[in-house]
Amino acid sequence: MMASARPPSTPASKIEKVPICTPGGSKVKEEKIFVTVRVRPLSKKELSLKDQEAWECVDDNKVVFKVSAQDRSNLPTSYTFDRVFGPSCLTDTVYEEGAKDVALSALTGINATIFAYGQTSSGKTYTMRGIAENAVNDIYKHIHNTPERDFTVKISAMEIYNEIVRDLLKPDSGPLRLLDDPERGTIVDKLEEETAKDCQHLRHLIGICEAQRQVGETALNDASSRSHQIIRLTVESVMRENSDCVKSFVANLNFVDLAGSERAGQTHASGARLKEGCHINRSLLNLTTVIRTLSQGKRGAHIPYRNSKLTRILQSSLGGNARTAIICTMSPALGHVEQSRNTLFFATCAKEVTNTAQVNVVVSEKQLVKQLQKEVARLEAELRTPEASASSEALLIEKELQIKQMEMEMKTLKRERDLAQSQLNELRRKLSNCQGLNPFDSPPQGLNPFDSSPRRVVKSLTFSGLSPNASDKSHRKAERTRNPMRQSSTIPSMLVHEIRKLEQLQEQLGEEANRALEVLQKEVACHRLGNQDAAETIAKLQVEIREMRAFKSPGKEVGTCSMDTNQNGGANLKEEITRLHTQGSSIASLEEKLENVQKSLDKLVMSLPSNNQFDDATPKTLKSQIKKKKMLPLTMSSNVNRPHLIRAPCSPLSASRQVLESELENRVPETDTEFHENISVSEKATPSKSEDGGDISSRDGTPRYHRSSSVNMKKMQQMFQNAAEENVRSIRAYVTELKERVAKLQYQKQLLVCQVLELEANESAGFDAAESDDNMSDLEKSPDAWKLRFEEQMRQIIILWDICHVSIIHRTQFYLLFRGDTADQIYIEVEVRRLIWLEQHFAEVGNASPAQLGDDSIISLSSSIKALRHEREFLAKRMQSRLTEDERQRLYIKWQVPLDGKQRKLQLVNKLWTDPNDIAHTEASADIVARLVGFCEGGNMTKEMFELNFALPSCKKPWLLAWQPISNLLRL
Numbered sequence: 001m002m003a004s005a006r007p008p009s010t011p012a013s014k015i016e017k018v019p020i021c022t023p024g025g026s027k028v029k030e031e032k033i034f035v036t037v038r039v040r041p042l043s044k045k046e047l048s049l050k051d052q053e054a055w056e057c058v059d060d061n062k063v064v065f066k067v068s069a070q071d072r073s074n075l076p077t078s079y080t081f082d083r084v085f086g087p088s089c090l091t092d093t094v095y096e097e098g099a100k101d102v103a104l105s106a107l108t109g110i111n112a113t114i115f116a117y118g119q120t121s122s123g124k125t126y127t128m129r130g131i132a133e134n135a136v137n138d139i140y141k142h143i144h145n146t147p148e149r150d151f152t153v154k155i156s157a158m159e160i161y162n163e164i165v166r167d168l169l170k171p172d173s174g175p176l177r178l179l180d181d182p183e184r185g186t187i188v189d190k191l192e193e194e195t196a197k198d199c200q201h202l203r204h205l206i207g208i209c210e211a212q213r214q215v216g217e218t219a220l221n222d223a224s225s226r227s228h229q230i231i232r233l234t235v236e237s238v239m240r241e242n243s244d245c246v247k248s249f250v251a252n253l254n255f256v257d258l259a260g261s262e263r264a265g266q267t268h269a270s271g272a273r274l275k276e277g278c279h280i281n282r283s284l285l286n287l288t289t290v291i292r293t294l295s296q297g298k299r300g301a302h303i304p305y306r307n308s309k310l311t312r313i314l315q316s317s318l319g320g321n322a323r324t325a326i327i328c329t330m331s332p333a334l335g336h337v338e339q340s341r342n343t344l345f346f347a348t349c350a351k352e353v354t355n356t357a358q359v360n361v362v363v364s365e366k367q368l369v370k371q372l373q374k375e376v377a378r379l380e381a382e383l384r385t386p387e388a389s390a391s392s393e394a395l396l397i398e399k400e401l402q403i404k405q406m407e408m409e410m411k412t413l414k415r416e417r418d419l420a421q422s423q424l425n426e427l428r429r430k431l432s433n434c435q436g437l438n439p440f441d442s443p444p445q446g447l448n449p450f451d452s453s454p455r456r457v458v459k460s461l462t463f464s465g466l467s468p469n470a471s472d473k474s475h476r477k478a479e480r481t482r483n484p485m486r487q488s489s490t491i492p493s494m495l496v497h498e499i500r501k502l503e504q505l506q507e508q509l510g511e512e513a514n515r516a517l518e519v520l521q522k523e524v525a526c527h528r529l530g531n532q533d534a535a536e537t538i539a540k541l542q543v544e545i546r547e548m549r550a551f552k553s554p555g556k557e558v559g560t561c562s563m564d565t566n567q568n569g570g571a572n573l574k575e576e577i578t579r580l581h582t583q584g585s586s587i588a589s590l591e592e593k594l595e596n597v598q599k600s601l602d603k604l605v606m607s608l609p610s611n612n613q614f615d616d617a618t619p620k621t622l623k624s625q626i627k628k629k630k631m632l633p634l635t636m637s638s639n640v641n642r643p644h645l646i647r648a649p650c651s652p653l654s655a656s657r658q659v660l661e662s663e664l665e666n667r668v669p670e671t672d673t674e675f676h677e678n679i680s681v682s683e684k685a686t687p688s689k690s691e692d693g694g695d696i697s698s699r700d701g702t703p704r705y706h707r708s709s710s711v712n713m714k715k716m717q718q719m720f721q722n723a724a725e726e727n728v729r730s731i732r733a734y735v736t737e738l739k740e741r742v743a744k745l746q747y748q749k750q751l752l753v754c755q756v757l758e759l760e761a762n763e764s765a766g767f768d769a770a771e772s773d774d775n776m777s778d779l780e781k782s783p784d785a786w787k788l789r790f791e792e793q794m795r796q797i798i799i800l801w802d803i804c805h806v807s808i809i810h811r812t813q814f815y816l817l818f819r820g821d822t823a824d825q826i827y828i829e830v831e832v833r834r835l836i837w838l839e840q841h842f843a844e845v846g847n848a849s850p851a852q853l854g855d856d857s858i859i860s861l862s863s864s865i866k867a868l869r870h871e872r873e874f875l876a877k878r879m880q881s882r883l884t885e886d887e888r889q890r891l892y893i894k895w896q897v898p899l900d901g902k903q904r905k906l907q908l909v910n911k912l913w914t915d916p917n918d919i920a921h922t923e924a925s926a927d928i929v930a931r932l933v934g935f936c937e938g939g940n941m942t943k944e945m946f947e948l949n950f951a952l953p954s955c956k957k958p959w960l961l962a963w964q965p966i967s968n969l970l971r972l
């Protein structure tokens, strides 16, 4: 939307931008600025001076230069635009064909800007008045013809006079500040806005604004606008019928009547008029630079919007979210040909600028409040309603049951172990009875009685007289068939093996059970914390709602509360920064927790045995128990971090649970019958009731996870891994979201810091901080960027030389020395800053003479003009000695100095360096001055002659400024 768009009547509304759809349904994303040219008739003054008509509109799109070019034939003679209006065209036609379509876009939620650009007295105000009048009529016609929508039209108006923004609806309010809003761009702080009751009222308000505008008399225009005027209509519409409708359209329509570019020589301006002219030219120069840079369409190119208030305010109309029409006005007079060419150059660049307009859809504040209230109600209900507390109670009970279940399982395992131990003892006893030998009673030294290594088997075989090498399978089988007692002698070794495994597993289970217990206890504690978190969330939402309600109160602007006042700026900034720090640390802790989850996940996955880890000798019941036990810590592990995730957009806990449940429901039946039977019994005993509400415990209180022992181990492993990974993904997404929020806040912080800096800079009357930042950042750019920057800065310098009446010898020397070498950057930068300082200095001290100022070392505009006059006289004298008669004659012809006129030399020199907008003129002027001063001959110019400091010298001759070497040169 428009850079300075104020939201519609609902300050807390949220504006969504929706791409425009054509009737065919395709989305229109980009549109070039619509550029038209209006050539006015010759004015009375121009007719009285017998000025000729130099331009002709040959058709609806083309304007051509009629007069044969003299010596600048390389300049274009024909220009094409979207539409060209000749001197006989009425303003109604200009509106219909050049502005109506764009203007009426505002009725459908699309920002629109129409502005007039052109030389002073070319007809901008004349044209814009008619355009605004026609647009207002059409807006009300549309409102009348669209009864199904409820329209509100508001008006605000401002002018930029001498780079100060003034409210035209409230002229006494003093200078207005520009603020940067991250969502709405540049906004004009405290700009008055009035709602128009009807068409008449709106016209009346526009009339008031126009009457407040700064107007002054110049040689070219009796009522010359001395400021840029922006009249802004905000049009909002809502469907009448559907009271529940949450969306409406809002858009701004700007009518911009720029001040006209002017040359002091033509307007004969001095004093206040001259100062105004300086500001006008400077801001128009920046507007041209912005347009030119945009027209080059280079991605990522620096667009110097911040260099003037005009371009800051119009930013979104220049390459942003708005439809824009520019009407370039020009005089047809030959006497204004250079200025007209500049206008046409501007129009040509503007044609290439692309905007991206979108429909601004408003979600009403009422609806936002409703949504938040619903959310609060939902959370409160979750906390307070019996179901919610029942569900948390149920969860606690479930965890406790799981703990009990695990304890029971541990007891069972211990019993099984004891049983196995007693069976072993029994076997030992039987063996010793049968053989009268207990191989375990007195083991050979160094042998473990439980050692089941082949040595012991070999020993028994040796007793039977068999060779130790004859241990092939057939022999063993035969041996087993012959001697059953011998066969039974291998049983102890198997049992020993089993017992060792059993003990190991028991140990493992014990550890895991302890871990699981710990996890469960944490889970229970975290669940309680989770409730606390929910309460905090509710409290936060309630605060948000209170803020929303507060916004409703009149006089407050949404989203800008932190920037509303100077006094609040510092405190709000601090608050923002503290908030950012808090966000940062919470992210850090969240990331740490995320890492922990990942670690515990990895550990658990590692700790899972693979399917073949249990050999065939392991009893199947035991295997099932082990499987059962192995899964418990995993189940818990996915829940360990639950409290940290409670505010995440999607609870990882629920995700893992869903995965787990679906896995359980779809599990593949086991093939092992014994195991299957075992589990079937268990299933019958512990029916699940997940179908009726997701309760994970069984009806008889046995946790449902118990029966999951039938699930294939590998599948379980995969399942838990998936669930845990899902958790990690959710946490990551949440962390990313938080990071984005922090980035947004940091951006806001930067803006606030910028504003504070700007305020400080304004206060200390230093040069513009923003401008300085822009300039310095450009220095670090690529050579290409530098080249563009150089051209831009040189243009600026040439205009400032003209405005400040700087020595033309200095101009020549500087112009010829600095041709765009990257090493020149610093000199160019210094020159720009020096000139900006000088311009501001002149504006401050006005036209007072050094004597009036009481200090003859202080440079004033009038002393500067005087010095320049002396310099021109000096150069005129030099023409005699430096140029031949023939050369002089040729120059008189070229520069249109009457050959029979008086003081021809001075006339010629007075024409040098007088048109800062014409590069050919500048080039030719520099050549002549260089000849006169002798720059070209001795190579007596070095860049080092230009001092690199920002301070002005104490030199008494203003036109020499800091450039002592030139004065030395002139003394030669």
Ligand SMILES: Nc1ncnc2c1ncn2[C@@H]1O[C@H](COP(=O)(O)OP(=O)(O)OP(=O)(O)O)[C@@H](O)[C@H]1O
Binding pocket: 039, 040, 041, 043, 087, 118, 119, 120, 121, 122, 123, 124, 125, 126, 127, 221, 223, 224, 225, 226, 258, 259, 260, 261, 329
């Ligand atoms: N198309 C036109 N037909 C007839 N008269 C015109 C036309 N355009 C401008 N004029 C007259 O020319 C004079 C100057 O016009 P206007 O004040 O609109 O110029 P401007 O570009 O706004 O000048 P400035 O920049 O100095 O404010 C006015 O007297 C105006 O009536």
